[in-house]
Amino acid sequence: MADEVILKVENLTKRFGGIIAVDQVSFELKQGEFLGLIGPNGSGKTTLINLITGFVKPTSGRIYYRNMEITHCPPYQIACLGIARSFQMVRAFHKIPAYKNLIVPLYSPRVRKLSGGKYGERDDMAIDLLDDFGFERDSFVPYKPAGSLPHGYLKRLDLARCMALRPELLILDELFSGMTMSEVSATLPLIEKFNREGLTIIMVEHRLKELFRVANRVIVLNFGRKIADGPPREAMSQKEVQRAYLGTETEG
Amino acid sequence: MAEAIKYRKERIDRGIKARSDTIYMLSSYRELLYILFPRVLPISFLLLSPIFIGGGYWGKVIFYSCTFALLALSWDLLASVGLISLGQALFFGVGSYVAGGFNFYFKWPLFLTIPLATFGGALICTFLLVPVLRLRGVYFSMVTLILPLLFDHLIETLEILGGTHGLLSLSPFPSHWMAVYIAVVSVILCLFGFRRLLHEDYGFVLRGIREDDRVVMAGGINIYWYKAQTIFIAAMVGCFAGALMTHYYQFVGRSAFALDNTILPLAGVVLGGSGNFAGSVLGTFILVPLSEALRALGGLRMALYSLILIIALATLPEGIFHYLERKYHQFERMVSI
Amino acid sequence: MEIIIYGITNSVTLVLMTLGFSLTFGISGLANFAHGAFYLLGGILTWVFMNELGIPYLLSALLSIFIVGLFGFFLYWGLMLRLRGLAINEVIATLATAVVIIEVLRYLGFSGFTYVLPEFIKGSIQIGKSWVDYQRILLVAIGIALIIFLFLFTHRTKIGLSFRAISQNERTAISLGIDSDWTAALSLSFGSALAVIAGLVILPLGSIDTQIGYDILISALAVGIVGGLESVPGILVASLILGFGQIVVATFIKAQWQTVVTLAAIVVILAVKPSGIFGKYKELEERV
Ligand SMILES: Nc1ncnc2c1ncn2[C@@H]1O[C@H](COP(=O)(O)OP(=O)(O)OP(=O)(O)O)[C@@H](O)[C@H]1O
Ligand SMILES: [Mg+2]
Numbered sequence: 080m081a082d083e084v085i086l087k088v089e090n091l092t093k094r095f096g097g098i099i100a101v102d103q104v105s106f107e108l109k110q111g112e113f114l115g116l117i118g119p120n121g122s123g124k125t126t127l128i129n130l131i132t133g134f135v136k137p138t139s140g141r142i143y144y145r146n147m148e149i150t151h152c153p154p155y156q157i158a159c160l161g162i163a164r165s166f167q168m169v170r171a172f173h174k175i176p177a178y179k180n181l182i183v184p185l186y187s188p189r190v191r192k193l194s195g196g197k198y199g200e201r202d203d204m205a206i207d208l209l210d211d212f213g214f215e216r217d218s219f220v221p222y223k224p225a226g227s228l229p230h231g232y233l234k235r236l237d238l239a240r241c242m243a244l245r246p247e248l249l250i251l252d253e254l255f256s257g258m259t260m261s262e263v264s265a266t267l268p269l270i271e272k273f274n275r276e277g278l279t280i281i282m283v284e285h286r287l288k289e290l291f292r293v294a295n296r297v298i299v300l301n302f303g304r305k306i307a308d309g310p311p312r313e314a315m316s317q318k319e320v321q322r323a324y325l326g327t328e329t330e331g
Numbered sequence: 332m333a334e335a336i337k338y339r340k341e342r343i344d345r346g347i348k349a350r351s352d353t354i355y356m357l358s359s360y361r362e363l364l365y366i367l368f369p370r371v372l373p374i375s376f377l378l379l380s381p382i383f384i385g386g387g388y389w390g391k392v393i394f395y396s397c398t399f400a401l402l403a404l405s406w407d408l409l410a411s412v413g414l415i416s417l418g419q420a421l422f423f424g425v426g427s428y429v430a431g432g433f434n435f436y437f438k439w440p441l442f443l444t445i446p447l448a449t450f451g452g453a454l455i456c457t458f459l460l461v462p463v464l465r466l467r468g469v470y471f472s473m474v475t476l477i478l479p480l481l482f483d484h485l486i487e488t489l490e491i492l493g494g495t496h497g498l499l500s501l502s503p504f505p506s507h508w509m510a511v512y513i514a515v516v517s518v519i520l521c522l523f524g525f526r527r528l529l530h531e532d533y534g535f536v537l538r539g540i541r542e543d544d545r546v547v548m549a550g551g552i553n554i555y556w557y558k559a560q561t562i563f564i565a566a567m568v569g570c571f572a573g574a575l576m577t578h579y580y581q582f583v584g585r586s587a588f589a590l591d592n593t594i595l596p597l598a599g600v601v602l603g604g605s606g607n608f609a610g611s612v613l614g615t616f617i618l619v620p621l622s623e624a625l626r627a628l629g630g631l632r633m634a635l636y637s638l639i640l641i642i643a644l645a646t647l648p649e650g651i652f653h654y655l656e657r658k659y660h661q662f663e664r665m666v667s668i
Numbered sequence: 669m670e671i672i673i674y675g676i677t678n679s680v681t682l683v684l685m686t687l688g689f690s691l692t693f694g695i696s697g698l699a700n701f702a703h704g705a706f707y708l709l710g711g712i713l714t715w716v717f718m719n720e721l722g723i724p725y726l727l728s729a730l731l732s733i734f735i736v737g738l739f740g741f742f743l744y745w746g747l748m749l750r751l752r753g754l755a756i757n758e759v760i761a762t763l764a765t766a767v768v769i770i771e772v773l774r775y776l777g778f779s780g781f782t783y784v785l786p787e788f789i790k791g792s793i794q795i796g797k798s799w800v801d802y803q804r805i806l807l808v809a810i811g812i813a814l815i816i817f818l819f820l821f822t823h824r825t826k827i828g829l830s831f832r833a834i835s836q837n838e839r840t841a842i843s844l845g846i847d848s849d850w851t852a853a854l855s856l857s858f859g860s861a862l863a864v865i866a867g868l869v870i871l872p873l874g875s876i877d878t879q880i881g882y883d884i885l886i887s888a889l890a891v892g893i894v895g896g897l898e899s900v901p902g903i904l905v906a907s908l909i910l911g912f913g914q915i916v917v918a919t920f921i922k923a924q925w926q927t928v929v930t931l932a933a934i935v936v937i938l939a940v941k942p943s944g945i946f947g948k949y950k951e952l953e954e955r956v
Binding site for chain 2: 693697699701747750751756757759760761763764765767768771772774775882885886889890892893897924925926927928930931934935938939942943
Binding site: 132134153154155156158159163164166170171172173174175179180182183184185186187188189190201240243244 | 532533535536538539542543545546547548549550551552553554
């Protein structure tokens with residue numbers, strides 16, 4: 080069980096016109112792993128996530144989720160299989176109260192099958208869930224329109240939205256960007272806890288210090304290619320990675 | 332030099348609004364009335380006005396208002412998932428012709444043709460429109476605009492379904508009252524039904540789709556399926572309105588696909604305010620009688636609606652209903668800063 | 669032979685009808701449903717200038733191109749600017765403008781055989797076995813010239829390049845100092861002017877009827893839907909398909925079946941490739 084491969088990516092390539100955003104990337108992810116996905120700006124991390132979650136279709140290559148090919152599945156099907164993702168740029172339903180934002184994943188076929196829920200019940204589920212992410216249930220915060228909440232709250236709302244889907248694989252795209260230090264230190268243990276409880280996580284992050292505290296493996300991308308894969312220390316000590324990050328030489 | 336701003340407007344909920352949200356509502360007449368008044372008023376207006384106005388010319392106007400209100404409600408439902416239809420005439424026309432056709436060629440009674448037009452017509456419209464859902468933005472408007480105009484051409488040039496003369500002497504409703512009350516009751520049902528729907532979980536999914544369909548997809552929901560369902564419901568309402576009108580007039584002709592049937596409901600929605608359904612009904616119940624009063628203008632009426640539409644868009648984007656609602660629930664005052 | 673000649677003229681006519689609409693849409697993302705109304709307005713203005721005010725043809729034509737272009741420009745500054753960003757309102761506003769223009773013109777009675785614009789050159793020429801008016805030949809020439817002109821304009825001149833910049837990425841363009849409102853207003857104004865030019869070339873072939881205000885819009889939308897709105901090659905190909913399709917059906921079956929061709933093309937394209945022949949799926953391939 081613990082060693083089951085949950086996600087397998089094979090020679091994944093995506094071109095946007097002339098740019099090769101993701102170039103022949105392959106890796107396997109085991110159940111319960113915490114993978115950090117890093118790389119300089121524009122190295123294709125977000126694109127890789129979009130590919131895995133079906134928002135962008137690959138030019139070539141295949142993606143398997145638990146031995147099932149999902150390369151050509153639409154995003155909602157992939158989400159219903161249990162792959163939840165957050166967005167790098169905050170996205171929320173701005174005119175809808177924060178807790179009602181969670182109705183959407185709670186109403187998805189996946190969650191309805193897992194836990195049922197009638198009208199009103201879902202509201203309670205949403206408020207319970209948000210409570211864990213710092214939207215105190217007795218304050219007015221969960222009931223305010225999402226658009227009026229500060230950025231850090233929206234980021235956590237996005238995380239809560241992912242968790243509402245009861246995911247088996249959680250993909251976070253720069254969750255911590257734009258969060259305050261205290262928000263980060265409140266959220267990080269939560270994610271760690273999810274991982275300990277068996278959730279597989281892929282996390283894109285530029286804050287390497289925080290990332291290395293939780294991740295037990297990192298993949299480094301540069302110009303769309305995978306240049307390192309392994310435990311954080313080892314990966315970071317590779318020459319190519321240092322070159323990519325410090326930029327002493329330009330690529331040929 | 333610009334004068335420094337000393338005051339700002341503040342809007343505060345009335346105390347009674349806050350109180351009547353809670354258990355007080357059941358314990359005090361005032362709060363009960365406060366809650367019930369906005370609901371009972373339109374229902375009783377709709378139900379009683381045919382009686383007071385009677386049959387005759389203005390009785391007809393009530394009937395028209397109701398059919399256009401149905402079209403406006405259907406538009407507003409589509410708008411609530413972010414689909415901007417410019418072709419309510421498509422629904423109206425398809426419904427009219429399905430009902431009229433079956434009545435004319437197969438002599439089916441109207442109790443069969445109207446439900447048939449409602450469901451069958453809605454199916455036709457949904458099949459026509461669903462492919463467009465894959466595209467963003469303005470495509471839906473374009474396709475809905477062009478389809479009824481093309482159907483109009485088609486009927487004219489191919490002389491099918493009665494051609495330019497239309498299908499005449501269809502079976503009438505047993506009485507004027509029956510027609511009017513069917514129309515009135517369906518307006519009430521749609522109005523409150525749709526308002527309720529948008530507050531259900533299902534409705535929040537629809538609203539989510541309008542605001543950010545990508546988040547909805549990431550939430551594991553098939554947006555096309557939901558949009559298709561919405562189109563079907565909206566088309567049902569529109570086709571029903573068309574079928575009613577056909578049998579009321581005992582006639583269906585190319586005018587069913589005319590642009591008037593798009594512009595008038597649209598003007599109603601924009602004037603009354605979109606997004607809450609009540610505005611659509613309010614708007615059409617203002618515009619249709621107004622336009623009857625302005626019959627003398629003839630062809631200019633369409634221009635007039637459009638002008639109203641433009642003016643309402645530019646000056647009163649929230650719509651009349653929103654304005655009234657705000658005044659009812661909140662008071663305003665100037666506070667110094 | 670006839671089919672080829674009429675097919676070509678018909679296709680170029682369709683291209684002419686669509687160019688203005690697609691120019692505006694391609695640049696500012698504004699669907700100008702008043703396109704057909706501008707076409708009509710241009711024709712009628714020219715007629716009025718010539719026959720009521722006695723202004724010479726060339727001047728009347730230029731004047732009406734200019735006036736309608738200006739009208740488009742102020743439509744943007746006066747109305748669209750207030751509504752920008754809300755797709756609902758943009759779409760409704762241009763359609764409403766169209767209806768106002770067309771219905772007022774209809775009310776004023778600008779329909780019928782008296783309302784005819786002059787042909788550029790009278791007469792016709794025999795090609796093979798069939799006679800073709802000079803006007804039709806001119807139409808083809810002007811259509812092709814316009815396409816080339818537009819291409820050069822958007823690829824060589826400064827305004828044209830800023831048009832293209834805006835259409836590719838509005839935000840980046842703004843940050844480079846291109847005024848997007850100004851450009852959008854210009855694009856609407858150019859689109860409207862193109863509609864008038866199309867009208868001046870096409871209208872002499874028949875008499876003016878206010879209904880064409882809607883018919884032109886239908887044609888432009890049909891071509892746009894079939895070809896893919898922003899893509900110029902798409903428009904050309906779609907015009908050829910529809911243009912020839914209509915003529916073929918008209919000669920072999922019945923002239924009335926032309927609408928069927930249009931409708932069928934739309935329905936088929938929507939079912940097979942909803943974005944149009946050369947259009948791109950805008951649905952997902954967007955930055956997430
Ligand atoms: N829809 C698109 N069309 C064209 N190019 C794109 C698109 N999406 C991404 N790109 C390009 O692909 C490359 C990779 O982008 P991506 O967003 O995946 O990088 P990233 O690693 O997430 O960067 P960051 O750390 O800044 O988030 C970039 O050069 C980007 O410009
Ligand atoms: Mg990124």
